[in-house]
Amino acid sequence: MAKQIFHQRYLSHFLHHRTITTATVTADTLQNSTTTTVSPLPPPQPQTPNSITRTSISKQFETWLEKLKPGFTPYDVNEALQSQSDPDLAFDIFRWTGQQRNYKHNSTTYLTMIQIAVSGKRYNHAETLVEEIIAGACSGSVPLYNSVIKFCCGRKFLFNRAFDVYKKMLNCEETKPNLETYKLLLDSLLRRFHNDNVSFVYLRGVKSMSKQMKAAGVVPDTFAQNMIIKAHAKCREIDQAIRVFREMGLYGNEPNLYTYCYLIHGLCEKERVDEGLGFYKEMRERGFVPKGSTFMILICSLAMEQRFEDAISVVFDMLNCSMSPDLLTYKTVIEGLCREGRVDDAFDILEEFRKKDSFMNEKTYKILLNGLHYMNQ
Template sequence: MARQILHQRCLSTFLFRRTISTAAADTLRNSTTIAPIPSPPEPHNSNPRTRTPLVKQFETWLENLKPGFTPYDVDEALRSQSDPDLAFDIFRWTGQQRNYKHNSTTYLTMIQIAVSGKRYQHAETLVEEILAGACSGSIPLYNSVIKFCCGRKFLFNRAFDVYKKMLTCEDTKPNLETYKLLLDSLLRKFHNVNVCYVYLRGVKSLSKQMKASGVVPDTFAMNMIIKAHAKCHEIDQAVRVFRDMALYGNVPNLYTYCYLIHGLCEKGRVDEGLGFYKEMREKGLVPKGSSFMILICSLAMEQRFEDSISVVFDMLNESMSPDLLTYKTVVEGLCREGRVDDAFDVLEEFRKKDGFMNEKTYKILLNGLHYMN
């Protein structure tokens, strides 16, 4: 008898959320004509031919979830649902049953289902419940919540609320993934120099806390710290972090050197930027096009044209082409130094080497040299 009551209660809840009954639809269609004669409600039709696929799915779940179910059983039931709304109904109904309470596993599964199904409002509600202490936390659960909050602009502060909650729990201290998620979310805020300085304090705080808690950063985490300092023109600190990479057994990669080259050139320390460029080339790493061009322009502006031209040819050998401004900085810089013949010769060499230079770009550069001459 209890089983039948449970069945009817779940089914009625599901049908109320999903469909409009046929009797209600008929009443709505006939309301403008003849009022129907009231009649008692028909009993539930258990004929499988008249049940919808969603009702069958709900009933199947009901059969599988036996009385006295555990969080493990609920987790299996949630994962078996293809409909995120149905999964949320299951999650809510089970949470209201006596002698049962959701744990970190079921909350984690439900958040993952809600986010993947783009039910962001459900996910936001679950986040608030977790912060309120609805379940015992776990590192995977908190990291999942932080990742979701970092992806939503208006939940940015909530991510750090979760981080603070992790710090207060002995069993859920932040790990490397936690710090990388938070560092990445801060770096997305680095739109201009003024904003960079505001959020750089957060990067420094996370870096200190990571070291204090004994979390060993990897290359990705240290690259983000280097990028944050380089963006804010705190290049000495960026280089210091670069030197510390060896202490943690991390190997600098392409992005490490590119962040340093950009920061050093923007700070006017071109010679050091060229040194890091040569170091990365010796390791077989190829800079990004933007790193090539900022180094070329910086060298040309300091009248170091031989080094600048050498980097241009290096870039061309990697099947990358400088933009018009970079070319103009080099060839017109030679003209300003009185090396007009060298400028024309170099332009012809660039044209031969650069398969991407079109006729329009070549004529603009050539006309600019004639005008300056």
């Protein structure tokens, strides 16, 4: 009896969506088939349209029915969903089982269905499931809520929904947010740091997340603290960024390449170049190689403060790391020397840069050389 109900409700649904496609393919195949053979082709055998599709789907349904015998549990449904390769069929099975008497989906089946929907790019299905979960369709769990937050953070118009789920987690003793929850939300906030005005708005959210994480006793890792440092540095609240940096040891975390790059950028933008140079030296002592953009902002900042020896030293360090400054960085250093009356030094250093920089082409060299001749007139 269960098989008959299952076939009647769902076979017609799937076959309806596949009828047009298969019929079109059949018509195109017949139209493009060759008609120049010597003997006529035998008449086609009569068959019901989409008979192949019907047979395939019927077999899939038979497999499901074997798995989902009367009295099935959420464990049985979860096993069946995980073995299904068709996300649309999985969703309909999820719906069908949810409509049966004496059965209710739990957090495990909802988690599996969301993962299937997202991986299969059935985002409308996933959005529907998210709304059901927020409405209380099942008992929650931390993995389920984190999966929902991750999905919502990846969809711009669902950004606020991610925080609705977070609030739901806070209100339940069994589903308190963990480190993954906070990292997902911090990352989502940081991705909205586009300009100063917007960044300052979302910085408040980062500060709030940081405070709540500490209050909940959640120990941050290096990645989480780096995001907090980056948020403060981007908004030029560099003292707060350094404070978070100093706290890393308290949690047993070690700063990495990104930690130092965020601090150096923030300090140079605040014209605290000496401190930026200090973090750069500490970084190099630890064996980290800065990004090209970090090298260049430090070089330009040092040159603009007439600290040319330090700037030139960083340039050579950059070249030794097989990276090349851009034209603007070179001009800042070389033309800065000219303005200080050190024209001969500028010509000499340009030649040294040319020898060391295998990436410097003739065009760049001529532009820099012409600039020196112009300033020397």
